[in-house]
Amino acid sequence: MIAVGLLAGCASVPSDQGFGAVSALANARVGHDARLVRNEQDERALAALITGKLRSALTADDAVQIALLNNRGLQSMYWNVGIAQADLVQAGRLQNPSFAFQRTREGGSVNIERSLTFSLVSLLTAPIAQGIENRRFEQTKLMVANELFQHAAKTRRAYFDAVAAIQGLAYARQVAASAEASLELTGRMAQAGNLSQLDLARQQVFEAEASAALARAGKRAVATREHLTRLMGLWGTFGSYLLPDRLPDLPAVPAELGDIERIAIRERLDIQAARVEAAQSASSLGLTKTTRFVNVLDLGYVRNAGAGEGAAPGYAISLELPLFDWGGARVARSEAIYMQAVNKVAQAATDARSEARESYLDYRTSYDLAKHYRDRVIPLRKKISDETMLRYNGMLVSAFELLADAREQAAAVNSTIDALKEFWMAQTNLEAALGGRLPVSPDQNTTPNQGTPQ
Missing domain, CATH: 1.20.1600.10 (Outer membrane efflux proteins (OEP))
Structure with missing residues (x-):
């Protein structure tokens, strides 16, 4: 067990911060992988990818891919995996030993005491503790992957909502233009006495309602587009992307x-x-x-030495006595x-x-x-x-x-x-x-x- 503990103490944090498994889960369920943006090189690569996607009208899959890579809220959450990975590695390492030095003088003699102790409980329970952290790491990966999947679903909903708003706006424009032209024609007919004032008023109401519907459709198109933009994490020149008209x-x-x-x-x-x-x-x-019952159990090596006397090696054990807290x-x-x-x-x-x-x-x-x-x-x-x-x-x-x-x-x-x-x-x-x-x-x-x- 001690050998296993020593080997575990040499473990290090993987270069991918354990995010590779999350990316694989995302690819299997969403069809796109996710990546950590670590430095300027990653940011330039991401900008190039987004630029390529925005050269033509976005598809739902394009919107999802951009959101998984570019949304800063998701990027912040991705690092939870790295935190859990670091905790797992830390749990596999032995606690540092404690060194104590004591020097006392009695009359003309000097006594020196040295001790080196380490936690025996942490060594004995290391496999259990490491297993707990390993499960916590697996849980974190699943939770992050699930949040990623849910964000992809939100992006798809926002995409379809935005495209439907564009399609509805286009038709509202057609209706408004038709109503305006019809109103102009019926106005002329009413002036010539070929149309009653009642029919003219009905046409005026229809044109007014069509104009109001156009305004509402325009407002909805802007709101749904901005919602999609937020989910994709776009801003600046990237915010001028194109969407299909239907x-x-x-x-x-x-x-x-x-x-x-x-x-x-x-x-x-x-x-x-x-x-x-x-x-x-x-x-x-x-x-x-x-x-x-025993939460503290330390084992240590002790070496005492005095002036004119040989060194006296020994050992020390300290443990918590469960007198008040069982x-x-x-x-x-x-x-x-x-x-x-x-x-x-x-x-x-x-x-x-x-x-x-x-x-x-x-x-x-x-x-x-x-x-x-x-x-x-x-x-x-x-x-x-x-x-x-x-x-x-x-x-x-x-x-x-x-x-x-x-x-x-x-x-x-x-x-x-x-x-x-x-x-x-x-x-x-x-x-x-x-x-x-x-x-x-x-x-x-x-x-x-x-x-x-x-």
């Missing part, structure tokens, strides 16, 4: 998943971290029970912490099962709803709009009926955009609930949208 098309078929509860329990990093915490608490409880409170505290950890694992598993079921139902329902708008509502709305325009041109319907159709058409298009956004949000939420990206089959290739009526 959301990705709906996949041809939704993902078919079997036992989603089993997948969540197996893959979710927060559950794995809770399990490691419970094991760590169990080890801590064992260490506390081991040292409840360690019962420490054991009770450790037992309480262990039971907390056990219940956390159980609750995390219960929550994960429920979130997996809820997210999968939301995902499938959102897909069906978006497909319904794409394949049913929009084609019918376009047909009605075309027929209404034909009848208006033939003077078979009034301007009021044309105006009512325009209102309904705008509502249908906005609902279609919202439904498509909700699907991509639901997919992101499902991936977060299951702890990883959804498998992509050849049948899931996206199909082009039917288009939106103009």
